[in-house]
Amino acid sequence: MTSDGSIVGRALRKASCLSCGHCFHTVPLKSEERDALYGDGYDLGLVEPAADAARAEGYADCIDESVTTLLGHALRPRSVVEFGAGTGALLENLARRWHLSDALGFEAAPRLVVAARRRDDARATVRQGYAEQAPDEIAGRYDLCLSVNVLEHALDPQAFLSASRRVISEEGYVLVICPDGEVADTELLFLDHVSSFSTRSLRMVAAAAGLQVIGSVALGGQQKGFRLTVLKSNPTVQRDPTDLQYLPLAQARSDFLKGWSEIDEGALKWRGERSYAIFGAGEFRNLLRVYAPRLVEGAEAFLTDEPFAATLDGRPWLRAGEYISRHPGSAIVAAVNPRSWPAVAGKFRGSGTKVFHPYHFSSRLEERL
Structure with missing residues (x-):
């Protein structure tokens, strides 16, 4: 992408x-x-x-x-x-x-x-x-x-x-x-x-x-x-000497990319026959469209605080509160950057809705939340 x-x-x-x-x-x-x-x-x-x-x-x-x-x-x-x-x-x-x-x-x-x-x-x-x-x-x-x-x-x-x-x-x-x-x-x-x-x-x-x-x-x-x-x-600035100090970072990058490759399969096992909606319509959702397409395709609706249209990718685009009132006890996948996850999880706390982040579907990424 x-x-x-x-x-x-x-x-x-x-x-x-x-x-x-x-x-x-x-x-x-x-x-x-x-x-x-x-x-x-x-x-x-x-x-x-x-x-x-x-x-x-x-x-x-x-x-x-x-x-x-x-x-x-x-x-x-x-x-x-x-x-x-x-x-x-x-x-x-x-x-x-x-x-x-x-x-x-x-x-x-x-x-x-x-x-x-x-x-x-x-x-x-x-x-x-x-x-x-x-x-x-x-x-x-x-x-x-x-x-x-x-x-x-x-x-x-x-x-x-x-x-x-x-x-x-x-x-x-x-x-x-x-x-x-x-x-x-x-x-x-x-x-x-x-x-x-x-x-x-x-x-x-x-x-x-x-x-x-x-x-x-x-x-x-x-x-x-x-x-x-x-x-x-500064045309005379000296370059750094070289060593292998970035070996851990190389491993972290590898684990991160492998973790993203696990999301779609992990989500497939999680969802079963479950109905769910996806909260978020920005960059993170676009990444999921590419790297976890079955997770996005399986959503029955997309949710944001203020939808810009009636539909998104051929499915209803609703306010989150509207979806929750129609589907009490439903499941929502939060397609948001991990830095926003605490706020989004708190937003739905007490609503009776079960909220998941895509990183929950990868053992390599879950610890990042």
Whole structure:
């Protein structure tokens, strides 16, 4: 599956470096495959504009708080360039928040660029293209180069970070947010996640690109599972020595992927003749559609707090309370990220409904709840 929920008929095979902790496809994506993934059909952020705006607000808050902690002072650039700007929601938020005089974004996916250009051009401008295609005219021009959940998609991370270094001023910063590769998590399941970075592998790639890591922090709250890293230009930075410290992480990644391969069979044994509904209609449900299809196909309804339509995938799309009142004592599978599981489980406590998480159907994953 790709990050926008599209299903691609390609096996997921990954390898993990025991020395630096970097995780990657055993068969690399080709540039034409990448371009096809981010073509006219790519719609991440377009399906739920309100969620896209909330995500932007959350990341803007994280950037303000985390950078202040790492640098000891607030980050107040006058000019920002964002690679992988998406719909432009975050860039526009930061332009307003920081009173930017120059806010420029680059985005590869055509539909996202169209959406971004519907925003306030006076605050931010988004052009179509990859980071490596940024024109020479903007070299050395920006106080900050930002990328949020983009570096892991780059076919050549060193080239991406080199492009980021090229556009910042002598005193400028590069700020990267990407999935925290120090833990095995759902980001491993996305085909267009070309890389999973450990803190060491990111430092090594950055050094090769002439960047030095100033500080790095794992994010919390709704951004749990992601890591923010601040970098500055330093062409003489030294690379880390190598050893086998990432052997446990390689095993954890392997166990995680094997655990996901168990969910569908485990759910089949659990359900028997049982009727059940699935709560959740977002990214986690999309992952289940790909990696546990029989679990999703067997649901008689989909539930959320506020359905956007009468049906979803040909079945009723209902409010959770409505389903429970019609089916007292029913079973619900919560298709939500494990970080949201305690809140969702608490939501249904006392309702007489039995709530399960997909990880309950895998012996390798259950302990993560």
